[in-house]
Amino acid sequence: MQTVLIVLLSIFTFMETFSQNLTTDRQPYAAGRFYPADKNELSKDLSQLFENCKKSSTIWQVRAIISPHAGYVFSGEIAASAYSAIPKNAVYKNIFIIGSSHVMYFDGASVYNTGDYITPLGKVTVNREIADKLILDNKVFAFPTTAHIQEHSIEVQIPFIQSYFKNIPPIIPIIIGTDKENTIKKIAEALRPWFTPENLFIISSDFSHYPPYKDAVENDSLTAMSIISGKPRIFLNTLRNNASKNISGLATSMCGWTSGLTLLYLAEGNDKLETKRLDYCNSGDSPSGGKAEVVGYNAMVMIDKDQSSSLPHTSGNSFSFTMEEKKKLFDIAKKSIESRFTDNKYVLDERSMPDDLKKPMGAFVTLKINGALRGCIGRFFSEEPLYNVVSESAISSAFEDPRFSPLTKDEYKVTNIEITVIGPLKKINNINEIVLGKHGIYIKKGLRAGTMLPQVATENGWSLEEFLGYTSRDKAGLGWDGWKDAEISIYEGVVLEDKRK
Numbered sequence: 001m002q003t004v005l006i007v008l009l010s011i012f013t014f015m016e017t018f019s020q021n022l023t024t025d026r027q028p029y030a031a032g033r034f035y036p037a038d039k040n041e042l043s044k045d046l047s048q049l050f051e052n053c054k055k056s057s058t059i060w061q062v063r064a065i066i067s068p069h070a071g072y073v074f075s076g077e078i079a080a081s082a083y084s085a086i087p088k089n090a091v092y093k094n095i096f097i098i099g100s101s102h103v104m105y106f107d108g109a110s111v112y113n114t115g116d117y118i119t120p121l122g123k124v125t126v127n128r129e130i131a132d133k134l135i136l137d138n139k140v141f142a143f144p145t146t147a148h149i150q151e152h153s154i155e156v157q158i159p160f161i162q163s164y165f166k167n168i169p170p171i172i173p174i175i176i177g178t179d180k181e182n183t184i185k186k187i188a189e190a191l192r193p194w195f196t197p198e199n200l201f202i203i204s205s206d207f208s209h210y211p212p213y214k215d216a217v218e219n220d221s222l223t224a225m226s227i228i229s230g231k232p233r234i235f236l237n238t239l240r241n242n243a244s245k246n247i248s249g250l251a252t253s254m255c256g257w258t259s260g261l262t263l264l265y266l267a268e269g270n271d272k273l274e275t276k277r278l279d280y281c282n283s284g285d286s287p288s289g290g291k292a293e294v295v296g297y298n299a300m301v302m303i304d305k306d307q308s309s310s311l312p313h314t315s316g317n318s319f320s321f322t323m324e325e326k327k328k329l330f331d332i333a334k335k336s337i338e339s340r341f342t343d344n345k346y347v348l349d350e351r352s353m354p355d356d357l358k359k360p361m362g363a364f365v366t367l368k369i370n371g372a373l374r375g376c377i378g379r380f381f382s383e384e385p386l387y388n389v390v391s392e393s394a395i396s397s398a399f400e401d402p403r404f405s406p407l408t409k410d411e412y413k414v415t416n417i418e419i420t421v422i423g424p425l426k427k428i429n430n431i432n433e434i435v436l437g438k439h440g441i442y443i444k445k446g447l448r449a450g451t452m453l454p455q456v457a458t459e460n461g462w463s464l465e466e467f468l469g470y471t472s473r474d475k476a477g478l479g480w481d482g483w484k485d486a487e488i489s490i491y492e493g494v495v496l497e498d499k500r501k
Contacts (some may be wrong), residue, residue: 023114024114024115024145025115025117025118025123026116026117026145026148026155026173027118028118028119028120029149029152029155030155031119033071033152034069034070034071034072034152034155034156035072035076035159036072036120037120039120039121042119042120042159043121045076046076046080046159046160046163047163049076050080050083050084050163052080053078053080053084053279054081054084054278054279054299054435054437054438055435055438056084056085056278056301056437059087060085060086060087060301060303060304061197061303062085062086062087062090062301062302062303063197063200063201063267063273063302063303063304064200064202064203064263064267064301064302065082065085065200065201065202065203065299065302066203066205066227066298066300066301067083067204067205067299068082068204068205068206068207068297068298069152069153069156069157069204069205069256070156070206070283070295073286074283074286074288074289074295074297075206075281075297077281078280078281078298078299079156079157079160079297080160081278081279081299082279082299082300082301083160083161084164085278085299085301086164086200088166090200091167091169092169092198092200093169093198094127094130094170094171094172094200095161095169095171095172095199095201096171096172096174096191096194096199096200096201096202097154097157097171097172097173098176098201098202098203098262098263099151099153099157099174099175099204099205100153100175100177100205100255100258100259101147101151101153101175101176101177102151102152102153102255103147103150103151105177105178105179106143106147106177106178107140107178108140108142108176108178108183108186109140109141109175109176109178110143110144110145110147110148110174110177111134111145111172111174112131112148112154112173112174113128113131113135113145114128114145117155117158117173119158119159119162120159121159121162121163122162124161124162124168124170124171125170126170127170127171127172130172131172134172134190137190138186140183140186140190141187141190143177147175147177148173148175153175153204153205153256154173154175154204157202157204169200172194176258176259176262178258181236181261184262184265188262188265188266189265191262191266192266195266197304201266201302203256203259203260204256205255205256205257205259206254206255206256206295206296206297207219207220207223207224207253207255207282207295207297208220208223208242208250208252208253208254208294208295209250209251209252209255209295209296210251210294211247211249211250211293211294212248212249212291212292212294213282213284213291213294215247216282216284216294216296217296217461217463219247219253219296220253220280220282220296220298220461221460221461222241222242222253223238223253223254223298224277224280224300224461225238225277226239227260227264227275228276228277230264230267230268230273230274230275231268232261232265235260238253239253249293267302272304272305273304273305274303274305275300275301275302276301277298277299277300277458277459277461278299278300278301278437278458279299279437279458280297280298280458281296281297282294282297283296283297285463305497320494321494321496322354324354326496328353328357328387329357329387329390329419329496330417330419330498332348332390332394333365333390333393333394333419334394334417336390336391336392336394336395337394337407337412340398340399341412346391348387348388348391350387353387356386357385357387358385358387359385360382360384360385360386361386361421361422362379362380362381362382362389362422363378363379363382363386363389363390363393363419363420363421364377364378364379364393364420364422364453365377365378365390365393365394365396365397365419365420366397366417366418366419367398367407367415367416367417367418368418369411369414369415370414374404374407374415375396375397375403376397376401377393377396377397377401378393378396378397378422379393380422380451394417398412416497416498417498418495418496418497419495419496419498420453420455420494420495420496421496422440423491423492423493423494424491425489425490426489426490426491427487427488427489428488428489431468434464434467434490436457436467437454437458438454438492439491439492440452440453440454440456440490440492440493441467441468441471441488441490442488442490442491443471443472443475443478443482443483443488444486444487444489445482445485445486445487448477448478450471450472450474450478451475452467452470452471452475453493453495454491454492455493455495469481469483471483472486
């Protein structure tokens with residue numbers, strides 16, 4: 001009997017080893033359904049999506065993105081916006097793509113380790129060494145690769161990778177099949193050794209499913225803000241609160257919430273990481289979709305904020321700032337505010353100022369507490385040097401914004417400061433020239449005028465019409481539709497952030 005058992009064990013071991021050594025590439029399933037199956041048509045569509053999408057004006061060290069996985073006709077530009085946040089010259093060792101299963105439930109995660117992923121654009125190599133290690137070392141990854149066969153969430157991301165990266169790193173495709181929070185924590189812990197700047201993590205997820213258009217916009221903004229908080233508990237509470245509102249048709253606030261939660265667990269406690277919302281739309285914005293029941297799409301990016309810097313802007317005059325110049329501007333803003341709490345007058349020494357800070361430029365200083373606005377005042381135009389404008393705007397934002405009481409010492413301790421340096425104006429004749437998140441707008445009619453900074457639209461999840469409407473009504477005093485017969489100009493701004501804890 002013992003001999004028989006030994007023989008059987010040897011046979012099973014051989015069979016298991018033999019099956020692991022077999023190579024079975026994962027064939028396209030979503031091609032022809034979610035994106036074109038023809039190589040040339042797909043390449044053309046991707047080029048158009050990347051050309052039309054909203055692009056970041058900042059060089060970021062990107063650690064992760066959240067990208068939608070619907071049909072390209074609905075969510076393609078939002079996905080392209082997420083990928084465009086990654087610097088074109090960025091080099092990664094591996095790309096981990098994480099999606100939540102749409103087709104089956106299992107108590108863990110499945111990592112594809114039996115071959116490579118195929119799309120109409122060709123083959124993308126799977127890092128089978130890492131995949132095998134995840135399976136061998138972690139029970140939560142011991143689930144069959146069949147979970148990938150008819151799952152679209154990973155596949156839909158790969159053509160974007162193939163189109164965007166000149167040198168494509170190997171991928172580690174992971175499908176999560178559980179909704180148990182403790183199991184998701186284990187998945188995150190297993191992935192933690194690879195959650196480093198040398199690897200990119202892609203979270204594949206759409207947001208709200210099937211509420212009416214306006215409800216989706218609000219719901220998706222709340223969900224995105226909870227992700228930006230960086231707190232898994234806030235994220236989970238937001239999902240529960242959204243569900244409790246009994247919004248008509250709402251099936252989920254985020255179909256890949258387990259994948260998003262995995263990312264939040266990975267990043268939890270790392271104060272150097274920051275998440276931003278890049279762009280948003282829902283299926284109701286597509287000519288192919290209605291507005292009664294929509295699906296929402298957010299493009300988001302997680303960055304290492306200490307390693308990021310502003311891109312030069314080119315709206316007439318190029319300008320950018322070195323790390324030393326940015327530090328100097330924040331020192332000016334802080335010391336200007338702090339001087340009001342003491343009897344020590346803060347004197348600006350022009351001789352110590354870098355040359356670029358002596359140039360006449362407009363600027364706004366924005367103060368926030370826990371993400372909520374606490375003051376924002378600045379100058380749109382200025383003939384004074386930038387360092388002086390920042391100093392005076394910081395004081396005005398803290399103590400003279402008529403919407404708020406003067407800032408207190410205790411409030412200042414938890415206040416985050418944001419400085420937006422304003423670029424030159426460009427008058428436009430077509431509102432389609434406005435790129436949300438990139439352009440601020442200045443609306444003028446007669447003696448009335450008002451402006452909104454570039455980041456305001458994306459922070460609030462506004463559409464172009466809402467951006468124009470709110471600026472026209474709330475800033476220029478022209479009413480919601482007043483912009484339609486007013487003079488509109490656009491400008492770009494370098495946004496500098498100094499988030500204090």
